Amino acid sequence: IFKKVNAREKVVGWYHTGPKLHQNDVAINELIRRYCPNSVLVIIDAKPKDLGLPTEAYQAVEEVHDDGSPTTRTFEHVPSEIGAEEAEEVGVEHLLRDIKDTTVGSLSQRITNQLLGLKGLHSQLSEIRDYLMQVSQGQLPMNHQIIYQLQDIFNLLPDIF
Template sequence: MTSQLVYGVRKKQKRTPEKQVDSSFHKTMPTTENPVKNVVVHPLVLLSVVDHFTRMSKIGNQKRVVGVLLGALRNKGVLDVSNSFAVPFDEDDKDKSVWFLDHDYLENMSTMFKKVNAKEKIVGWYHTGPKLHQNDVAINELIREYCPNSILVIIDAEPRDMGLPTEAYHAVEEVHDDGTPTSKTFEHLASEIGAEEAEEVGVEHLLRDVKDTTVGTLSQRITAQLLGLKGLLKQVRHIHEYLDQVIQGKLPVNHAVVYQLQDIFNLLPDVADQQFVKCVHTKTNDQMLVVYLASLTRSVIALHNLINNKLTNRDAERRKDEKDKEGKEKKEEKKEEKKEEITKDKSEKK
């Protein structure tokens, strides 16, 4: 079996019995319904993808790279993406229906990874996006031969906005109201970045080399909060744009999204409630009291240090004056002794 360019829908190729895909690939997840509700991307995957993107960007002008994700499905619909490997990929910039993916290389790599760790199975694929592309559905259909419920994770190797650099999707059948045949589309999945204890230790060792020791802990906390607020502002703007498009009729009303927005608004406190206002004032006063006491303590300590410094300087000056005085007295005594010796010598000569 040889790899070839694919135009539009991938051309099926005849497979000999020696080159058939291992049946264990199809046992990763059931085909009836996608059980994945949340995708957890491990740090090793992020490092591998960034390394893959950096290497390919130095070689040529490839805008995105593609690879395969390995992992396992935990309980309660959580998919752990713990490893990955790159796959040779190329596409036509002008015609997105023309693309190439070396599935021979994919099969060989997956077989070798299976020998190293049998628990890690093919769970999907990734590309560096940064957004969905026109041919992603066709590529996903190819990956589904190795994993029926394939997950697509877009990892932005050059993020320009605040927030997570990962977005997860899975393919679903889109039913049209006009009776036309169904079509494949992607549905968004919740994603997060997680790590085990050993991975956290490794990441901490890597970050030690890039940690800025001149920046204080308070500055780091303020910077982190500022970045979080910027990310929140970005999400609020996305919600605002979506609601504007719904009001203008550009997008249909999605009741699931409306329910989630209602849940967000339900989390907002009732600022008109007197009890709430009283609680806020009480908490604010308690916090300001702590700040006031801390300021007083800092001022008292500074004054105490100033007094101690003054006393230390005064004692040092006093000891210096005493030493100078003792030195002068010793010099005068020596002069008098010399005068007495000279006088004694003169008297003896006479």
């Protein structure tokens, strides 16, 4: 039955429950590369402290040294997202209906999504502030396109006072 159910699945890498990269991950990845040449390592944080996706994905790359020493393998972060096919989503929804945990609900999910959105907004505003500080201190040249776009953003904000 395994071959019938998983016939179209393809192994793309491996994972561990981290919560961070370990020294022996490169050696393990070399073994995995025998079966999957461009394998992806996904580290899953089993006890996440922050909201959001508790995963980080990495791919092994050759690191060339300027001093002429031999190249070494290291991991490079790869942007990732987790999704499901329609059949899997139906199964997950069916399981979630049977769970009596009060933390799994539409209100808690909406609040979590809003909190994640606010954290993302805070991060972007911090980057804008840092850029404007560097421009005002003469560390970066002024890019008029960016300034015009920021002005458009501020013009879209509602008048609070």
